[in-house]
Amino acid sequence: MKIFDILGPIMVGPSSSHTAGAAKIGYITRTLLGEKPVNARIGLCGSFAATGKGHGTDKAVIAGLLGMKPDDMRIPESFAVAEKEKLSFSFESVRLPEAHPNTVVLDVTGDAGREIAVQASSLGGGRIMIEKLDGTEVHCMGDCPTLIICNQDSPGVVSEVTSILSGINVNIAALRLHRDKRGGSAVMVIETDQPVGKESISMLEQLEGINRVIYVNGEVE
DSSP: OOHHHHHOOSOSSSOIIIIIHHHHHHHHHHHHHTSOEEEEEEEEEEHHHHHHHHHTHHHHHHHHHTTOOTTOTTGGGHHHHHHHTTOEEEEEEEOOTTSOSEEEEEEEEETTSOEEEEEEEEEETTEEEEEEETTEEEEEOOSSOEEEEEEEOOTTHHHHHHHHHHHTTOOEEEEEEEESSTTSEEEEEEEESSOOOHHHHHHHHTSTTEEEEEEEOSOOO
């Protein structure tokens, strides 16, 4: 057993699942968007919807979208910070029968016009799971260096990506593939043992068949 399992994450409380986890979901959503969020529609599901307000879940999600980590002392004032940063947002309760009870759905727009849809759940102890990205299942925890590669489902794309990573001495810890249909849109989720540098990400982006490369560095605590 690790000391983290006993003490839990360093955070602004009161809850590791409803507060720290929610902040981490917001923070990673901002990272996935890749630009400053200006509008967010947020759906809270299950326990998040029932008890989240008392635990500060709503403020924690907004704090994460603003770039605050779970230990940021400004989390309780995130709504006021959002107003200054010109981030508009709305909350609603949603029903997702198959989802984890601590689930949030975010539809976020950035200041350059990019849009992203994220479904994620808080597993307890500050741990999270990104379930869906733009409607595609990804099942990514984001606690280690992770590449999320949106690509065309065509022969050779996966081998070219893994060859580049091998060439820069990055070891793949886990690789999951998802696609909507044969020959359609696909997503690679690659967790690595080492960080992936900007130059290597640029190499991946230039490969034929790659639509977008998103990198999560695994440093949200």
